[in-house]
Amino acid sequence: xxxxxxxxxxxxxxxxxxxxxxKMIDVVKDSFFEYLSANRFVFSKEIDGGxxxxxxxxxxxxxxxxxxxxxxxKKIYKKADIMEDCFELEKISDSNLNLTPAxxxxxxxxxIGVTIFLE
Numbered sequence: 829x830x831x832x833x834x835x836x837x838x839x840x841x842x843x844x845x846x847x848x849x850x851k852m853i854d855v856v857k858d859s860f861f862e863y864l865s866a867n868r869f870v871f872s873k874e875i876d877g878g879x880x881x882x883x884x885x886x887x888x889x890x891x892x893x894x895x896x897x898x899x900x901x902k903k904i905y906k907k908a909d910i911m912e913d914c915f916e917l918e919k920i921s922d923s924n925l926n927l928t929p930a931x932x933x934x935x936x937x938x939x940i941g942v943t944i945f946l947e
Contacts (some may be wrong), residue, residue, distance in 0.1 A: 835894055837869075837887035843925050843937075844869055844885040845915055848944035853881065856944055859904045867892045867900070873923040882915070886925055887940070894940070901942055913941030 846860055861871070861883075869885040892900075901908050914936040917927060927937040 837890040837892055837894065837897065840894065841888045841926070843872070843927070843939045844887055845913055845939045845941045846883040846885065847880055847941065849946035850879055850881055851946050852944045856905050863900055863904055872925050873920055875919060884920060884923060884925060888926070905944060907945065907947070909943040909945070911941050913939050915939055
């Protein structure tokens with residue numbers, strides 16, 4: 829399989845999972861939402877995870893490449909952790925995302941994770 833850096837999100841069709849510690853919401857949430865919206869990522873669902881909150885975005889309409897996505901995220905928050913990730917299907921089944929169960933584990937789906945830790 830080619831590297832993720834070789835693809836545009838419209839080809840990947842992997843949702844974005846933006847996870848951040850709740851104490852970081854006031855610091856970076858608006859900037860991330862503006863960036864994602866400007867690049868045609870569509871907000872789908874918010875999940876409260878205790879000290880963390882997870883925001884999910886549909887990426888199928890974005891012409892942004894994975895490489896450019898990473899650059900843009902790092903401009904907003906240099907310490908952001910960006911990786912191939914997964915999440916539980918059951919917790920997001922009521923969203924409007926078109927999710928495909930992961931190969932090898934039908935209880936989760938693949939996504940691109942952006943994590944913002946508490947500083």
